[in-house]
Each structure stands twice: as C-alpha cells, then as structure tokens.
Amino acid sequence: MKFLKKLKHIQFGWKHILVIFIILIIFQVFVSHLQQNTLRGLLSDTMDWYKKNSAEQIGNLTTTSLELLLESDPLDNSEDKVNRERNIIHALNSILKQPLMKRNVEEMCVILPHNNGFVAMDLGQALYAYFYNREVSDTFINSSYHRAVTRYAGIHSNMIESELITSFQEEQNIFHVYVPLVPYGEYSGAVYLKIHPDVSFISQQILSSFNKTILVFSSLILTGLLAMFYISTYTLRERDEARELLYKERETHLQEHIAQKKEHLFTKRIYHTHHKAEKVMGFINEDLENVDETNIKEIKYRVSKYANFISRVIYDMKWYSPPIQTMRNQAFRTNLNELLRFIINNIFLRISFPVKNIEFKFNLDESLPCIPVNEFVVWEVIEPLIQNSIDHSNKDVIIVTIGTSYNEMEKCSTLTIEDNGQGILPDLLIKNEFGVKRIFLENISTKEEGENCGYGCYLAYEISKRCGWELDAANRESGGSRITIFLKH
Structure with missing residues (x-):
C-alpha cells in the first residue's frame, strides 16, 4: 500500500511508457536491421572464403591421392602384372568418382598436355595409359570439358612457375578449381573440379539464432528501462527537493558573503581615503594661513576642491556600496x-x-x-x-x-x-x-x-x-x- 501511495506522487503515466516503448521498438528495429545487414555481409565474406577453401581442400585431397597412387610404381615384370594393372585402374576410377558422389561436386577431370595442347580425362583407363604406357587414345578423351581446358591453357604457364592451387569464381556459389598434379616432383598437369558449395543452411541457422538473441535482448532492455524510469523519477523528485534546499542555503551564504565583502571593501576604502583626507586637511590649513589679497582667488579655488573632496570622503563613510x-x-x-x-x-x-x-x-x-x-x-x-x-x-x-x-x-x-x-x-x-x-x-x-x-x-x-x-x-x-x-x- 505504501508503494502505491508513493507511486501516485510520481509523474508516471501510460503515455510515458508508450512513448518509451515506441522509441525502443523503432530503435531496436533499426539496430536489428543494421546488425542483420552487417552480419549478412560478414557471413557472405566468411562463407565465400569457406566455400573457396572447402573446394580447394577437396581438389587438394583428390590430387594428393592421385599423386600417391602414381608414385607407388606398382608395375614390374612379375606374373601378377595383369592383376596389378587392373587394381591400379580400379583405384584411379575410385579416386576420380569419389568426389562426384558429393552433392556439391559437379565435374571432375585431369587435364594433361598432349601434342602442343591439352586433353581432359575422367577415366582410370585413360590415366593409366597416359602415365604408364605413354599413350593417349581418342576414345578416352572427354570433349565436354572444353571450357575447363581452354581456361587451363591460359593459366598453364603461371601454374608451372608457382605450383599453387588456382581458383575461379563463377556467379555466387560456383568455383572452378585447378590443383597442380606433381607426381615424382615433376609438374604433369592439373586436376580440375567444378564445385557448387551450399552453406545456406549454416547462414540461416546463424541468422535465426541472432534474431532470437535480439528478441531476448530487446525484452531485457525494455524491462530495464521501465525499472530505470521509475527509479530515476523517484530519485529526481528527491534530488529536486534537496537541490532547492541547497540553492536556498547557498543563496543565504552568498548574500552573507557579498555583505561581508562590501563591508571589507568599505573598510579599506575608508582607510585609504582617510589617509588622503588628513593630507588634504593639512593643505587647507596651510592655504588659509597664507591667504592674502594677491592669491585669494587661487587659494579659494584650491580650498574649494579640497573641501569638496573631504565632503566626498565623509559621504562615502555612510555607505558600504554607494x-x-x-x-x-x-x-x-x-x-x-x-x-x-x-x-x-x-x-x-x-x-x-x-x-x-x-x-x-x-x-x-x-x-x-x-x-x-x-x-x-x-x-x-x-x-x-x-x-x-x-x-x-x-x-x-x-x-x-x-x-x-x-x-x-x-x-x-x-x-x-x-x-x-x-x-x-x-x-x-x-x-x-x-x-x-x-x-x-x-x-x-x-x-x-x-x-x-x-x-x-x-x-x-x-x-x-x-x-x-x-x-x-x-x-x-x-x-x-x-x-x-x-x-x-
């Protein structure tokens, strides 16, 4: 009951709450929109880097598998050569087909130099014939990779010098990745992958969590503002009362200080002028003693000035502040x-x-x-x-x-x-x-x-x-x- 009685004296109405709530909602909507745009931009840049990096990682792993298989040099003159050849071709096909089983990998092949040009191969038999028999059969060349081969021809020289992975981004989510193929430490060609990473689910989850956080945060801010409004209103009322008392007290002290300063200045002024008045009175006495017919006008003028100055001194003695x-x-x-x-x-x-x-x-x-x-x-x-x-x-x-x-x-x-x-x-x-x-x-x-x-x-x-x-x-x-x-x- 006491709380309700105090609440009546506080200038707290539904209009105040409504205004604060509307301002808060507008502010939060603006901040939320701004933060969402900022977060989307950050996610976009981060996801572009992640998609590119993941595409390059897939290509790098595939290329490494090919290099390890080619460097194993399993062929010899043993009787088991036919079985070993079949196993190598099977392994090559597995390596080439494994990335395509992923949802994001659309194309994959190995681009190798041939007759002053380049050919694209996506079969284990073709790669086996190229690396082990030094043969290239037209039946194993896949012409559907014409654009990939043409793009590789433009970067072939740079990749030989750097031996670094080279990527091209097409539209928003398509990456063309070229990974150098270097078996036995010699540059032989490149593994090409066309990858379409899909990370929209991650972005949606992050944005959804962010929106929930904003909602909770806004609710806490609203509750805190309402509590602060009540406390501040109550505190300000008490502060105003204390300030009014303080101002009255300071006004009283200031008036006393001004009066003391005026009295102090009055004392100094009177002391200072009293000293001069004594000297002027001596001049008056001297003039009166020396007056005669020849100097009466001059002395009258001087004595009149002196007397008026003495009158002013006496007048000033009546006032603290004239x-x-x-x-x-x-x-x-x-x-x-x-x-x-x-x-x-x-x-x-x-x-x-x-x-x-x-x-x-x-x-x-x-x-x-x-x-x-x-x-x-x-x-x-x-x-x-x-x-x-x-x-x-x-x-x-x-x-x-x-x-x-x-x-x-x-x-x-x-x-x-x-x-x-x-x-x-x-x-x-x-x-x-x-x-x-x-x-x-x-x-x-x-x-x-x-x-x-x-x-x-x-x-x-x-x-x-x-x-x-x-x-x-x-x-x-x-x-x-x-x-x-x-x-x-």
Whole structure:
C-alpha cells in the first residue's frame, strides 16, 4: 500500500511508457536491421572464403591421392602384372568418382598436355595409359570439358612457375578449381573440379539464432528501462527537493558573503581615503594661513576642491556600496585634463621644497570631452595609480608621463600613466581564472612585509568597474610600466 501511495506522487503515466516503448521498438528495429545487414555481409565474406577453401581442400585431397597412387610404381615384370594393372585402374576410377558422389561436386577431370595442347580425362583407363604406357587414345578423351581446358591453357604457364592451387569464381556459389598434379616432383598437369558449395543452411541457422538473441535482448532492455524510469523519477523528485534546499542555503551564504565583502571593501576604502583626507586637511590649513589679497582667488579655488573632496570622503563613510548614481550620472561634467593637472600640481607637487627626483610630464588631448563621473571618484582612481608608479619605480630620477586621447569614431577616451622605472613584475601581470591581472587583486603588493601595504590598485580597479571603465597594466618595451584606463562615453 505504501508503494502505491508513493507511486501516485510520481509523474508516471501510460503515455510515458508508450512513448518509451515506441522509441525502443523503432530503435531496436533499426539496430536489428543494421546488425542483420552487417552480419549478412560478414557471413557472405566468411562463407565465400569457406566455400573457396572447402573446394580447394577437396581438389587438394583428390590430387594428393592421385599423386600417391602414381608414385607407388606398382608395375614390374612379375606374373601378377595383369592383376596389378587392373587394381591400379580400379583405384584411379575410385579416386576420380569419389568426389562426384558429393552433392556439391559437379565435374571432375585431369587435364594433361598432349601434342602442343591439352586433353581432359575422367577415366582410370585413360590415366593409366597416359602415365604408364605413354599413350593417349581418342576414345578416352572427354570433349565436354572444353571450357575447363581452354581456361587451363591460359593459366598453364603461371601454374608451372608457382605450383599453387588456382581458383575461379563463377556467379555466387560456383568455383572452378585447378590443383597442380606433381607426381615424382615433376609438374604433369592439373586436376580440375567444378564445385557448387551450399552453406545456406549454416547462414540461416546463424541468422535465426541472432534474431532470437535480439528478441531476448530487446525484452531485457525494455524491462530495464521501465525499472530505470521509475527509479530515476523517484530519485529526481528527491534530488529536486534537496537541490532547492541547497540553492536556498547557498543563496543565504552568498548574500552573507557579498555583505561581508562590501563591508571589507568599505573598510579599506575608508582607510585609504582617510589617509588622503588628513593630507588634504593639512593643505587647507596651510592655504588659509597664507591667504592674502594677491592669491585669494587661487587659494579659494584650491580650498574649494579640497573641501569638496573631504565632503566626498565623509559621504562615502555612510555607505558600504554607494549608489551608482552618486558615482556616475549625466549630471556630472568632469573635465579630466583639468582634474589631472590639479592632482599633480596640488597633491603630488604640494610640498615645502621643490621636487628634484620626480618629474611629471603631460601629453593631454584638449579635444577630450567631459565624462559623466563624479570628479572625486575619478580622483580616488587616479591618485593611487600615480602613487604606485612613483613608489615602485626604484629610480633616482622618476619621470611620470600622463596622457589622454579621444577616439571620436569609437566614442572612447584613453588615460595612460607611464613611468621610466623598473616595470611591473611578470607574475603580477598573470591573469586569474576570471581574467583579472594579479596586480589588481586584493592583498597583492610588491612592498616588503612590515611596510605600509595599501590597496591602491585593488581599490582603483573595483571603483573603475563601477564607473564602467576598463583598467589594464603592462610593461613598456623601452622600460617602465604603463597603466591604461579605457573610458567609454
């Protein structure tokens, strides 16, 4: 009863069985037909070889018997010569007639050379006269073997050289066999047999057994498929239930992992920007102390930029993942060239004494259009990349070249940051399974352990993705590294 109750919950109907049964029958009929044709072809080739081989065996046995009899040399000058002659002729007739008693042998004779031609003999008296008396009587020559003699004349030379059995197949089941007759080791002629082997009974028996095997095999397959269908349906239902629970559990874990990753990234971003914010606050205090009538406009512009950056830092502290519209929006109109000049002149070159070992060069495309990204988000991307070029150059005189270009046809801008340093280590340019180079991965740094290992390239890469940009790193052929940002408009 429990089994019947479970069976009700399984999607198992007569339509399923019918479809499977019809498919199985069609498949089995096709396979059976294909296998029968293959088997018939195999049997045909095998039986052709068997028929030919059996025909040659009959001819070989008959020829061997003749050779042994002729090599016995029973005649001498004894008084028993007449009886011995009669016995030899009787033996020759027995050898010649014995194969004809078989159902498959239709003709048999011995073809021997005579007067620049060939004659066919099928009587013991004729063979006795030819081999022992060296006589050929026209009364013993059988003209009904004319075709066999003519065919032998064409192969006589080859058979003398090879002394091998030669066979010809006529139609499907008729074989003409020529066996070399070599008494005393000398080629004398050939024994000819026309044989019609009949092995259809064997083929029918094999095919009949094969059909029975196919029927049993098909029945077993049908039974097995029905059992498998029931088991698989029951198993799939339980699997689907388990899979649904697993998916829900994985969804929960994935949501927790995403939340943890956002919080982790938020912590790193805040730590990174907080360090820059402290430096910018120092610049603001310095500007306010040095303000006068001559530089008030310049300082007002700088302090306004600094203050807006601090405001952005404070705003970012409220979000694990800031809304995308606060990062990129058509309302933002950021002049990238102007922002690059400001960062270089008012961040990297903002020190008490002139920088002698770092030189910045600009190669900016003035036709570059404004980009719809918040300028302080761009600042968060560009500043750590430039700082990375400086920190890892290992040169006494560092030259950093910043360039921009705009491709109007492709509606794409390019920002490059190049340096003349030692370049990026090759293992940092290897891509992981997601196609991201190691230099942009988390916790990857070239700094020695114990130094202040930041997350500049990692944060720049993550922020660039949210802006819809592509970030790449490579080494220059002339030395140094190149960071490229592709900005699609």
